[in-house]
Amino acid sequence: MGDDRSGSDGQASDRRRILEFQIDQLRRELERLEKRHAEAIYSVAWHFGAPVRVVERAIRKMLAKPAPADAPASVATMSSAPATRPAPARRLFVDVTAIVAHDDRTGIQRVVRQVVRALYAEQDLDVAPVAVRLQNGKLWTCETYVAAETGRAQSAVDRPLEIETGDRLLMLDNSWKDFAAFANVFAEVRAKQGAIVSCVYDLIPQLYKGASVGDVPEVHLAWLKAALLESDGLIAISRTVAEELCAFVEAQGLPHRAGLRVGWFHCGSDIAPAGAGEASAAIRAAFSSANAFLLVGTLEPRKGHAVALAAFDELWRKGVDARLVFIGRRGWHVDTVIDEMTSHTEFGRRLFWFDAADDIDLAFAYDHCAAALAPSYAEGFGLPIAEAAWRGKPALCSDIPVFREIGGDGALYFRVNDAPALAQLVQDFLAGRAVADPTRVVRPTWRDAGRRIVDIVVRDDWMRTLP
Template identity: 35%
Template structure:
């Protein structure tokens, strides 16, 4: 931990903003001078799944990666040959067999040609940096480089993350700034924050494109993970007896679990028999909260924490709950909110700008900085009257097919 703190301060000293901007702009000027021939009739699309191909942690980001990659790879598109690619510290980007690895692919590095596109779909902070020369060469040969931006939170709120991950993120973003042709963003707010960061830190206001993607929700169409925890049927039966609120997200500082738990403590002391179910892996900087959850007197009675739930189990919990609470202090998008709406569930969300994108779908909000007693009153009113489903038309919620169509349309427009 001490070394991480030293590394963060050293990085700020050795990479001042003016030097970062100079390096980024120099490389972009160099790449812009490369002349390439016209694209071939059949274009190759390389989809980076470096992280999820090794380990699927089931986070919101990885649910997006898995869903988008699966749709791109299983739905043939005219004019495109689409490949999954991966890399590691030892091996550069190469074709891989994903989601199955029955026949290991040879580690032959990919090379670009006019019309080819590499999409950095996975959140591969280190892999992109390790192989930036390969990707730069891919671009020099006529390929295009696009990257998914899920949020700017390690830059905007570094206190919520480890010092090591803040440094890793800043280095990764600097590599992207130097060579990206375009960025896919998961909300208009992420797009605006990205453009502001690129302008302020690297002096970039043009020479790249941004595209906001519609984000899907359906777990069943995202190549879901399967398997149910022990005594899961018994849990569902218990949830059916009382009004149940569901929270989905890694236990980390910004997700707001502590606020919601404090509000439920008040409700339980008042005699309310509500259930609170939390689905999310143990994260960072929340050891005290994790201990409070595991040792809580209501644990296993009205409070349930599933720290390794599959997509199959999550889908069943969405169906079983009376409503979903999304209490994040900040998000790039907030996948659980759109998933809840897709399952027709009432949503109570913290009043932050990115969640206001869905207010026309009946989302109810609580004040971003409200006291636990105020939040408890809001939850009591909301959960006490929640009917379990909402009259939302599936046509109002984007699908993963919409996400992939938007990606391919943006690339077609670029080549037009």
């Protein structure tokens, strides 16, 4: 459904549009700085402009070149010796170190929270799930955290764990900056014929460096290199990410453990059940119109909030009666779009932004929206597409591979970073000319996700083994 292009020409066009979008974002942020702080930045304006010009020249030079040939099929490995098969699993340790220390309510931590709840809700798993955290170089149980997340009565205080034969350690939480601290634990797990599996949420910091902030690309790459050497398996949150991971490792020639396996699962789509509570008055008011479109996600350039705002600006100028609702915390490099949004004449009337919403608010928003929007140019999964489908609502998505994986032929698609194309798709949707089918969208539950993780980590249901 929607824009269905294929082939290298379409991929090159999308790549060019993404790079042009990144350049435009840089320029807009610089123009905003210059307008607000002209005197302060005048003397250093060249230092801002010169790097942008250098990047722009490099990008245009790169785009002028033909696409590279397929990467070689072999990569350097840490050892040519065959991988040791782990002993049968009895316990599945799930790392929750970061979320126990501080729950930032990020997308990664949403996955951690939901997977822990799902695993502890199961009664017939082949292994016993144990949420763990790192403390002073050792693994500890997380009884307090588990009690809070599952609603169970706390049965014990946190205690140090002894690693036993066959234990599996799933590095599910964000350990980018703390991975090395687990070195002794990794060694002990391996000495006891266990296995270490690390979760890869996306490769955006490597494939779309302009979408990241600060030293994230460097930190992420250092973590990935370490995970490739320390892990017996890597598990991604979509098949698209798993395939991107394999291609990246092979193209870059990154060393990894011999026999390193790669698998994938899909995130759950179920959120607060109907009747779980009452949404806030502000959320209810925002969705009092039948034609309210919902965009869920942290405000950052790659999520496409600027594309959605431009599309609805065009619709409002044409007299189309529709609402645009953003739900997501403030991210980075979005000062310009936030200024445009909050100063817009429709803000508070047909344009809304909620920087915090619980699952009850989110469920209400999905239930009462006309459709969900997913205008990102890069993602690891596409949770709003699945969550909307779970609530029976359609999704209008940018045409990127991972969204095709999740949305299939049940979602509607428009060309990436193309605001006029999104505006036209919204009009076609409202007029009944474009029809989506949420029942054909991938929409597993979190319990499905938990079972799938066990199938991979414990029963060795991997996608492939790296050479």
